[in-house]
Amino acid sequence: MFTVLVDLRVRPERLEEFLEGIGINSRASLRDEPGCLRFDVHQHSDDPNRFVLYEIYADQSAFYEAHRTAPHYAAWREVSTRCVVPGGHVNTFATPAFPADIPENPDQNPSNRETA
């Protein structure tokens, strides 16, 4: 598995457009990408214009290839360009320390497998 944490700073005047766009992107990623296992969108408690995306993919190719070439990702990039503050997008890449504890782990739960 491959985890992506995305820290985003949004232009306050674009907050509504951002929320609509990231909601479309997160739901389409989960629905249309078999390798996108989790995609949660969180708003910072102390700053409504800061967000964290929590994304788990089956592997790196599910993120770098399948996700980044999906049509909903291209649409999201356009929204992001308009709504995110320049320099306000920071990715952190990680892997689960205990893969067996991740409920969406395809190796743990056959119903999560792409081929199931």
Added chain:
Amino acid sequence: MFTVLVDLRVRPERLEEFLEGIGINSRASLRDEPGCLRFDVHQHSDDPNRFVLYEIYADQSAFYEAHRTAPHYAAWREVSTRCVVPGGHVNTFATPAFPADIPENPDQNPSNRETA
């Protein structure tokens, strides 16, 4: 729901002890705290001594009261004091932007309710 993202920098020589301690804490939190809905542990891809904890609670009291007074939390704090670099613990508090999209949301899935 109430989300806690914890950024941790671990002393390299204490990595093994850290991993054992955070594994015990994350599993006990999920097992023993009805209000702890999710607790994932991730290791940064570019630095094996940096970690992110991804925790979702039913509400703030499930974190500030139930979690922080649990016996496994006290044990974890002792491990943390030994293993985490001074100043290397940063909490970020957030809430789901789309609560209905969170699979563990007690309001969406009655099986997640404390009273179920």
